[in-house]
Amino acid sequence: MENLKGIIHDIANKLAISKAINRNLSNLLGKDHKDIIRLKSSIEESVKLLSLLKEKSSTVKRKLPLENILTIKENEFFKIQSLSSLYDIEIEYRNDIETDAWVNLNSYSNDRILCNCIENAKNAGATRILIEYKLKESHLQLNIKDNGAGMNRDVLERIGFGYTSQDGEGHGQGTQVIRSMVQELGGSVEWSSIEDLGTCCKLKYKLENDLEVINQRIKIISESEKINHSSTAISGKKILVVSKSPMELGIWKDFLNGIGANTITCEYGDAALNLIYRDSPHCILIGKEFKDMSSLEWLKIVNSESSYNKIPKILYITESDDIEELNKYQIEDIINYSHFDDKKIFEKIECLLKKKKSNSEIESQDYQFKELTSA
Structure with missing residues (x-):
């Protein structure tokens, strides 16, 4: 959301310039000129809408890297x-x-x-x-x-x-x-x-400068190192993260590498499809939007391929996302990105990877059984 705040700030600056130009025009053409009145009204409406957007954006929590x-x-x-x-x-x-x-x-x-x-x-x-x-x-x-x-x-x-x-x-x-x-x-x-x-x-x-926030980050790094040195279902696994936000990709990469995963990041849906084919990830983490399409559009493509459909997929969301809209997604789990609970996220990913491994073993045993019975 910091990106949105920056955009709001830039638009506000442009509107301030527009106001100044309108004042100069009103001095030349007169304040009662119909086009001057129309332009002034348009600028005032834009300022109101911008204030509303700023108010809405300030209520959305966003995890920043530290x-x-x-x-x-x-x-x-x-x-x-x-x-x-x-x-x-x-x-x-x-x-x-x-x-x-x-x-x-x-x-x-x-x-x-x-x-x-x-x-x-x-x-x-x-x-x-x-x-x-x-x-x-x-x-x-x-x-x-x-x-x-x-x-x-x-x-x-x-x-x-x-x-x-x-x-x-x-x-x-x-x-x-x-x-x-x-x-x-x-x-x-x-x-x-x-x-x-x-x-x-x-x-x-x-x-x-908040010592509480800093100590929490130090604790997270320490816990991630402990997890990384222990034997887990995540260690060495390839996890693909797809999002239009480089900042979020960076946060995920730091976290996932910290718990022993081999992280692959991508901002484009089309490129992500090639990465799935090339790298065969064990799990996919996706944001709501990519640089070239929405994750909902992308999931329809992925889930139509039987080989891709078996890969566990996790959608990460923020508090502002509509819960009802999430019912359209064909995914295995959801993570609340606004409350980035490292321990819970680790447990969710580990559980999905263990489940995938168990299913793979069952499929392998079924295949071997079919081979023996057919022989």
């Missing part, structure tokens, strides 16, 4: 080297943070954001990139600077909203993805640029 900055730093150093080699670009990495601090971010989402920024810089003709972390009082700041072509003021105002890039060849989707992902994480992003000198992308993520 990770220690030092853990992110530890996992990131070698990834930066790999990205430098992959994109054939010089990357200077500065991260002098040596203090334990917890931030609303995870490695999966951060990797995606970094990759998009590096790719954008490369496409802009950059040869060098600086990735710099700074720990502030209330937030973690990440600056990504490049020496590419830069942008003029007109393009800079449109960046992050999917508009055509300055050279006219791109569609600005890379920056739109960055903006969407950062807002979904509850953070903020802004770009500054000078033509022929380069661009800086400044990202800010909230620091968590």
Whole structure:
């Protein structure tokens, strides 16, 4: 829901600009001009609808990722080297943070954001990139600077909203993805640029200072490690997670890998079908929407295939979802994502995998019995 709040904020800014333009027009044409009155009324209605949407969205609980900055730093150093080699670009990495601090971010989402920024810089003709972390009082700041072509003021105002890039060849989707992902994480992003000198992308993520929340996260990590070191039905099993939200995929990947699963993630339904065919997952976790279709549409395709139909499928929902609507889904179980109870989720997945194993053994025994009787 943080993504929705960010979108609401952006729309509010656009409406504020529209109000200012309307005031200027009213000075030129007169306040009683019919088009001025119509435009003013339309803006006022939009503001009311936006306020209502903001009120509704604030009541929906959403789990945000929470990770220690030092853990992110530890996992990131070698990834930066790999990205430098992959994109054939010089990357200077500065991260002098040596203090334990917890931030609303995870490695999966951060990797995606970094990759998009590096790719954008490369496409802009950059040869060098600086990735710099700074720990502030209330937030973690990440600056990504490049020496590419830069942008003029007109393009800079449109960046992050999917508009055509300055050279006219791109569609600005890379920056739109960055903006969407950062807002979904509850953070903020802004770009500054000078033509022929380069661009800086400044990202800010909230620091968590509530000791109760931090201790709960530490406890979850500790319990996940204990489960991972014990013999369970989940250990080593391939679990496919499909959702349009990179943030949610990151949370699931951290959790599932923590309890010993081999996690595969995907944002598109069509691509997920190929992954099922290629990787033969033992279980599938799905959100309500994918990037290219709804999970309800996708399940109809999957359940029509007898080989896919046998794979246990779990739908994860939020408090805002309509319970009656869920009756349309052909699934084995449901998980409440708003109340992310690690222990209950682990038990549900383990129970389904054990059940699948038992059914497989029965089918195998039946097959062997048929073979013997037919002989």
